[in-house]
Structure formats: C-alpha cells, structure tokens
Amino acid sequence: MYSFDYYNPTHISFGEGKIAELDNLVAKDAKVLVLFGGRSAEKTGTLAEVKAALGQREIVEFGGIEANPTYETLMQAVEIVKQQKIDFLLAVGGGSVIDGTKFVAAAALFEGEPWDILLSWGAKVTQAMPFGTVLTLPATGSEMNSASVVTRKEYQAKLSFMSDHVYPKFSVLDPSKTFTLPERQVANGVVDAFIHITEQYLTYPVNAAVQDRFAEGLLQTLIELGPKALSEPKNVDVRANLMWVATMALSGVIGRGVPHDWATHMIGHELTALYDIDHARTIAIVLPGMLDCRREGKQEKLLQYAERVWGLTQGTNDEIIDAAIAKTRGFFEAMGIKTRLSDYGLDASSIDKVIEQLEAHGMTALGEKQDVDLAMSRKILERNL
Numbered sequence: 001m002y003s004f005d006y007y008n009p010t011h012i013s014f015g016e017g018k019i020a021e022l023d024n025l026v027a028k029d030a031k032v033l034v035l036f037g038g039r040s041a042e043k044t045g046t047l048a049e050v051k052a053a054l055g056q057r058e059i060v061e062f063g064g065i066e067a068n069p070t071y072e073t074l075m076q077a078v079e080i081v082k083q084q085k086i087d088f089l090l091a092v093g094g095g096s097v098i099d100g101t102k103f104v105a106a107a108a109l110f111e112g113e114p115w116d117i118l119l120s121w122g123a124k125v126t127q128a129m130p131f132g133t134v135l136t137l138p139a140t141g142s143e144m145n146s147a148s149v150v151t152r153k154e155y156q157a158k159l160s161f162m163s164d165h166v167y168p169k170f171s172v173l174d175p176s177k178t179f180t181l182p183e184r185q186v187a188n189g190v191v192d193a194f195i196h197i198t199e200q201y202l203t204y205p206v207n208a209a210v211q212d213r214f215a216e217g218l219l220q221t222l223i224e225l226g227p228k229a230l231s232e233p234k235n236v237d238v239r240a241n242l243m244w245v246a247t248m249a250l251s252g253v254i255g256r257g258v259p260h261d262w263a264t265h266m267i268g269h270e271l272t273a274l275y276d277i278d279h280a281r282t283i284a285i286v287l288p289g290m291l292d293c294r295r296e297g298k299q300e301k302l303l304q305y306a307e308r309v310w311g312l313t314q315g316t317n318d319e320i321i322d323a324a325i326a327k328t329r330g331f332f333e334a335m336g337i338k339t340r341l342s343d344y345g346l347d348a349s350s351i352d353k354v355i356e357q358l359e360a361h362g363m364t365a366l367g368e369k370q371d372v373d374l375a376m377s378r379k380i381l382e383r384n385l
Contacts, residue, residue: 001208001257008252010144011170014244016236018172019046022053022090025132025170030088031058033081035101037065037093041136044180050092050134060084065093068272068279069100071115071152074107081108081129089131091168094185095140095192098133102148102166105129118150122161133171137181138243139189139280141196141250143171151273157361158269173247175240183230187335188280190226193246194219194331195283199262200255202291202301203368208258215254216308221245223309226335263366264290267377270357277344284332284339289383291325293376297369341385351381 013021026032032054034047041047041063051059062077080086081104091101105128107114116124135143142148146167151158178186201215222245228238248254267290268282277285295302299317306312306324313320329339341350355378358364366372372380 001206001211002259004256006252006256007164008144008167010168012144012173012247013170014173015240016174016176018174019049019134019177020053021172022050022132022134023055025172026054026057026088026090028057031060031084031086032088032090033060033062033077033084033086034090034092035062035065035077035097035104036091037063037067037097039063040180041092044136044177046134046136046177047092050090054090060086065097065100066151067096068149068151068158068276069096069103071103071118071150072154074100074103074150075114077104078107078114087129089129091131091133092136094135094137094189095142098135098142098168099140099148099150101131101133102128102142102146103150103161105131105166106161106163115152118152118159118161120161121159122148122163122166125161125163125165128163128165130169133168134177135171135173135243136177137185137189138173138178138246139185139192141193141247143168143173144247144251147250149269156273156357158273159361160269171247173243175236175243178239178243179234183233183336184278186229186233187226187337188278189246190222190229190242190335191284191332191337192280193242193249194222194226195264195280195287196249197222197254198287198305199264200258200260202298202305203259203261204298205300205304206258211254211256211258212304214248216305218245218249218254219305219309223331226331230335259368261368263372263377266363266366267354267358267380270354270361270363274353274357275344275346275350281337281344284337285341285344285384286380288325288329288339289380291321291328292383293380294367294372295321297371339384341381348382348385351378351385354381
C-alpha cells in the first residue's frame with residue numbers, strides 16, 4: 001500500500017427527518033443561497049421542508065442547475081452571490097447540483113477568470129465560500145468529497161477540479177427523499193457508484209487489503225440492492241444502504257493508498273459533452289470495453305474481482321475475465337442501462353469526434369499507468385459499438 005494523507009471534514013447527518021437539523025448546522029445569521037436543479041425539489045416538498053428548517057434566515061433561491069451543470073448557468077449564480085452579498089450556499093439535489101455549488105463557492109471568491117479553476121484542475125483555488133448539501137439523488141459521492149465536474153457548452157468541454165477548499169461543511173442524507181426519483185435516475189445512481197468504485201479498485205495490486213475488501217463489499221452491496229431499489233421503490237432500508245454506498249464509493253476512503261484509473265470517466269465525459277447522454281450511461285458504455293482492451297495490465301485485479309465479487313473461478317484466465325466483463329455488462333443492462341454506442345444512435349463517425357475532443361483537452365495519456373493513448377481510446381470505443 002502506498003503512503004497517504006486522508007482528510008475529510010464533512011459532517012454527515014444521516015437518516016429520515018434529518019433536514020430539520022439544518023437549523024443547527026447553518027449559522028443563525030447566515031444569508032443563504034439555496035441552489036437546486038429542476039422543479040422536482042419543489043414538487044416533492046423537499047424545498048419547502050428545507051426552507052422551513054432554515055427558519056427566519058434570509059433565503060435567496062437559484063434553480064435551473066442542469067444534470068450536467070454548465071459554466072454558463074453557474075456564473076449566473078456567482079453574480080447573485082456577489083450582488084446579494086450571500087455568505088452561505090446550500091445545495092439541494094444530487095451530484096450535479098452539489099458539483100455546481102462547489103464551483104460557485106470557489107468562483108465567487110476567485111481572483112481572475114473563473115474558467116481557470118477548471119483549466120488548472122483546481123490548483124489555483126485558494127479559498128471558497130462555506131456550503132452544505134441536502135442530498136436527494138445518491139450517485140456521485142460529491143456530498144462528501146472535494147471534487148466537481150462542470151461543462152462549458154460554448155467549448156463542448158466537461159472538466160473537473162479538486163480542492164480541499166470545497167469540501168461541504170455538512171451533508172444531510174435522508175433516504176426517504178429518494179422515494180420519488182424516476183427509475184432512470186435510481187439506475188444511473190447505482191451504476192455511477194459502481195464505476196466510481198472500479199476506477200479505484202480495478203487497477204493493479206499494491207497489497208491494500210483493507211481498501212480491496214471495502215471496495216468489493218461495496219460492489220456486492222450494489223449488485224444485491226440495485227435491482228431491489230427498482231422493484232421495491234419505497235423500501236427505506238434499501239435506499240438507505242444505497243445512499244451510504246454511493247457516498248462511501250467516492251468519500252476518499254477506498255481510494256487512499258492505491259492507484260487510480262479514471263480513464264473510463266474521462267472518455268465518458270466527452271461522450272456526455274458531445275451527445276448529451278447521461279453521465280452514468282456514458283461510463284457504462286465505456287467500462288466493459290476498457291476492461292477488455294486493458295486486460296493484460298489489469299489481469300491480477302480482474303481475476304480478483306471475478307472471484308471475490310462474482311464468484312468466478314473456473315476456466316482459463318481469459319475465460320474468467322471474459323465472464324467477469326459479461327457479468328458487469330449484464331448488471332448494467334439489468335438496471336435498464338444500455339452499454340453500446342449504437343443503443344444511443346451513435347456509430348463509428350461519433351468515435352472520431354470523441355477522439356478529437358480527448359486530444360483537444362489533453363486527454364492523451366490516461367489510466368493508472370498513463371498508457372491509454374488516443375489509439376487505445378479509439379479501440380476501447382470501437383469495442384463498444
């Protein structure tokens with residue numbers, strides 16, 4: 001296991017009825033900008049519950065943050081922060097709203113062009129506004145980490161940044177708030193969390209037994225409970241466990257002391273930016289081909305994954321790996337998520353555009369060994385036509 005530092009200051013308030021805790025979590029004299037996505041936060045009553053919990057605090061609302069939060073929309077929120085002299089941000093929604101709020105928190109105090117936050121991967125962020133979250137869609141783990149992904153429509157660019165300055169001060173996780181989610185979003189959340197885990201786990205061994213077993217347990221939990229979340233939508237125990245798995249998947253715990261991949265995400269981001277396909281669905285397209293094309297470098301961990309997660313031990317190494325990849329693809333499909341480019345109306349010509357964007361954004365050496373060049377990225381996408 002590699003040496004590492006681990007820091008995570010986010011206060012988690014977990015359970016039914018925990019939105020009421022906002023009164024204790026937000027300063028009494030705060031002027032709060034509540035950020036959310038579409039109108040579902042209003043329709044479900046969550047927004048009203050949040051406002052009631054905030055009591056007499058002065059509240060300004062900002063809605064309309066997209067499923068892939070855009071720079072253009074978020075900069076409107078930055079202007080409101082400055083004009084209204086906001087001193088606390090509260091994200092009410094899923095990972096997209098939380099990611100967007102992180103960018104607003106950093107951009108509102110940033111000296112210079114805010115786009116540089118993303119171009120520098122967060123290295124230029126020296127301060128950020130305090131903010132909290134009320135999670136309504138478990139998927140990205142953004143409620144307990146320091147990462148954010150933002151799309152700039154003008155450039156068809158989807159870029160990420162990280163900074164210790166944008167950890168949420170707190171996150172409220174009430175599993176009952178996921179009951180009204182459409183099946184599509186529930187499925188997306190399960191698959192998104194699954195691939196977050198594999199990006200930190202399916203690399204190469206470094207004798208990190210705790211991280212490996214933790215990751216494997218999380219994957220098995222998703223495999224067990226993901227279908228139940230669709231068939232038993234009001235099962236609060238299922239939703240609670242899935243919510244916590246998604247948070248743990250990207251809280252930093254399983255990723256400390258081990259190599260990371262993230263090539264699947266980088267290629268998936270380009271598919272989303274170009275073709276407006278849900279994030280979880282683009283990475284579900286990419287991952288099976290990624291594992292297939294890179295089986296040699298990932299062989300030890302793929303065999304471990306096959307045995308410990310799927311119980312596969314019979315056959316040659318290649319046969320076991322083939323079966324593990326087929327099981328992975330089958331799980332995504334069982335969750336209602338298609339895994340081929342053709343399922344989304346894309347063909348070989350679409351791959352050319354993705355490769356062009358990867359090159360334009362400097363994504364020419366991806367993966368845990370930085371060996372996924374543009375030719376390999378093309379091969380991976382072709383494997384998933």
